[in-house]
Amino acid sequence: MIKVDGLTKRYARTVAVDDISFEVEKGRIVGFLGPNGAGKTTTMRVLTCFLPPTRGGVEVGGFDVLKQPLEVKRRIGYLPETPPLYPEMEVTEYLNFVASLKRIPKAETRQRVDQAIERCSLGEVRNLLQSKLSKGYRQRVGLAQAIIHNPDVLVLDEPTAGLDPKQILETRQLIKNLAGDHTIILSTHILPEVEQTCEQVIIINKGKLVAKDTVDNLTRRLRGSEAVAVEVEGRDGPLDAGEVRQRLEQVPGVSRVLAKAGGQNRCSFEVESLQGRSIRAEMARAVVEAGWNLTELRPVAFSLEEIFLQLTASEEPAAAGGEK
Amino acid sequence: MRNTWAIYRKELKSYFASPIAYLLMAAFALIFGYFFYAATAIFVTRGMESQMMGRGMPMDMNEWVIRPLLMNVSVIALFLIPMITMRLFAEEKRSGTIELLMTSPVRDVEIIAGKWLAAETLLASILGISALNLIFLFIHGQPDWRPILIGYLGLLLQGGALLAIGAFISTTTRNQIIAGGATFAACLLLWILDWVSSYETAAWAKVMTYLSVVTHFEPFSKGILDTKDVVFYLSVIFLGLFLTARSMESLRWRA
Structure with missing residues (x-):
């Protein structure tokens, strides 16, 4: 579903993502793991056609992000780090707006909006202004926005950041429920989250790929x-x-x-x-x-925490050398 | 098309859901009301004077009231435009909603067109308030309505050109104040460019005069619809929107 081949993204002075390659099969939940500033958001932005890659090929659903961005965008639902809400809009109104942006046919809009509201349990707030929503609800509206056009691929940038424990559990459950129909990439710097929700982990640090494998394999490989x-x-x-x-x-x-x-x-x-x-x-x-x-x-699983520390620690000297 | 419409409606909604639209309308109504009062008062006084002096020629309402008023409105518009355009892109960039727009299957052109049309609509509804005052002229006199229409067309064209420039400036920053300030400076500059023509006749002065938005508005205020002025405004609109599109594209590259 997703094919990233030698992706490099350079900003003016820094290399945010350095030669990363990975593939994600259809229907998988993949955790994108790394400390803050590792290049997770940049990679996701490239996947969603928000940023073009400096080098390397990125394909989503068989379409290249540079050559056919509209086709890629049609197949992707994206929840950025801060949910992209308009404070002056009501939830339903907003979802209607997003529905037309995502080219959902008019006749289906109503049904799709209701579906998204139901799946993300937004019934209670559907007529509230978005400026009045709590953090948890904002995140859920963001998620509703991402799934409204039933995309093949869901890209979620730190979907549980800033939520309280109960909301985190609910959001994880929601993501798991979505997994069947969608290929999901979610980024996080919280390790247990990956252990609990994801089947596959991609660990990056300082823009470089450190490991990619299933959670079980990683555990086994290390120990x-x-x-x-x-x-x-x-x-x-x-x-x-x-x-x-x-x-x-x-x-x-x-x-x-x-x-x-x-x-x-x-x-x-x-x-x-x-x-x-x-x-x-x-x-x-x-x-x-x-x-x-x-x-x-x-x-007894080797906690990802240990894996992570082990991997990033051993990679550190190499990464530091490469930056110069 | 449908995307443009969706963005257009969203923009209008955010103008009218916030105090911006009403504030601008109220401010404009107040200022225009004052100008209107002054213009008609002068008209009446002059009219009475000329009658007393025995000149029977009736004074032309279009020439004496409407034309100066339209010129004034074109200047007031310079002040309104930054307030209309400053949030267009800067706000989306600041709040992160630009990520939604730019990762949706929507072309940049559609986004820009929707936003510009919404800004133009707001400007039109602000200018529309002045028409209420003009009704009085029709009740108490017989001004010619054709030059008035042309005058308003001119205002919309001039406004549209400045809005396009403002939209471009708004894409360059995430700070509304900066966008507004820079747009205001640009508007002001385009207004005063023709001042050089009063003392200088060299080629560069002619170019500057040509570039001034006011130079091209004057014929409209007289009720003259000249293709070359229409073309000037349309090309500025096109240029402004083109720059906006380029700038949006560069957002991706520069990030």
């Missing part, structure tokens, strides 16, 4: 192994933590077992696997065969 939290319960009578531990260590592929907590007849461990081994199934069998109850078995 090279799997970590699993296990909780075991004795079926009858108390449980000997040492015995459980011994049993777990015997499971093929396990490299390390850490005791986490223990109780009367239950204890929990964190088990790490050897490089490239999957141990969950084996472990479950081992526990059950030993006559215990397996009450919890959960992969």
Whole structure:
């Protein structure tokens, strides 16, 4: 759906984006991750035809942003960092305006506007002036504006910035609900957000691509192994933590077992696997065969936070050298 | 076409939803009312004087009242124009809504046309207020209406030209005050350019006089519709809007 090939964007004195390439398949949610000033917004602006690339090819839905910008714009819904609202307009009026900008046929406008209002839960404020909207509602109107023409691609620049925790959850849910029909690129500098909403991550730092992969793969790649939290319960009578531990260590592929907590007849461990081994199934069998109850078995994800710090830290000297 | 219409309506709405339109209309009504009063008062006094001196020739209302009034309005318009155009693009740039416009499947030309037409409409409705005063002239006298129409056409053309320049200036900044100030300076300059003609006859002075918007308005105020003046205004409008389009395009490159 989206093809970025060697994209470079240079401003007068600085290089905002430096030779980035990535592809996004249809229907994916991609998180665009990076610290402030990494070039996220610039990349998104190039994707949405707001800025032309200095070098490199960018295609959306098979159309080049430089050669066929109108076709690209037709297929893209864009929520900029600050939602582009007109304070003197009412929500419905605004959406009607956007609908005509996006060339929605007149006969469909009403239905599309109602749909957008419903999907973004704007029913309560539909007749309010936009200057009266709270931050959360402004963001949602911005989202409604972006999805109104049912675009193939949604580009969301920090959709949850400045929202309160409840609104953040709602917005994430909303984005997840939109995922089926749209390809979504969302930028953020909040790591858990990517973990929770995105299937694929693109990490950039100082204009350079640091990593692109699925969240799971990134986790695995960095650690090279799997970590699993296990909780075991004795079926009858108390449980000997040492015995459980011994049993777990015997499971093929396990490299390390850490005791986490223990109780009367239950204890929990964190088990790490050897490089490239999957141990969950084996472990479950081992526990059950030993006559215990397996009450919890959960992969412990390497938090993106760690990944991110690791990646950006290791790239830093190279990036600094390249800038000169 | 539909996009232009949508933008046109949005612009008009924001003029009339804010106090700008009403403020400009009120200010113009007040100033024009004053001029109108002065012009008719002079007309009446002169008329009585000439009657007492025994000259039977009736004075021409078009010549004595309407023409000076139209000239005055063309000057007042110079002051109104910056206030109409300063927000056109500067405000969109400041609030970020320009991103919506420029990432929608809309051509720059359509955006510019919609905005310029809205500005011209506002100017027309402000000028329209002066027509209310002129009704009195028709009630109490028989002025010729054709020169009046031509005069208003001239005002709209002159205004349109300055609005186009103002629109261009508004694209260059995100600060409305700067846009307004620079547009005001440009309007004023285009107004006073013809002053050199009073003491200088060299070629450069002729060029400057030619470039002055006032030079081209004078025939209109007399009720003369001259193609060369119409062409002048239309080319300034075109130039202004062309520059606006270029400037919008350069926004993308410069960002």
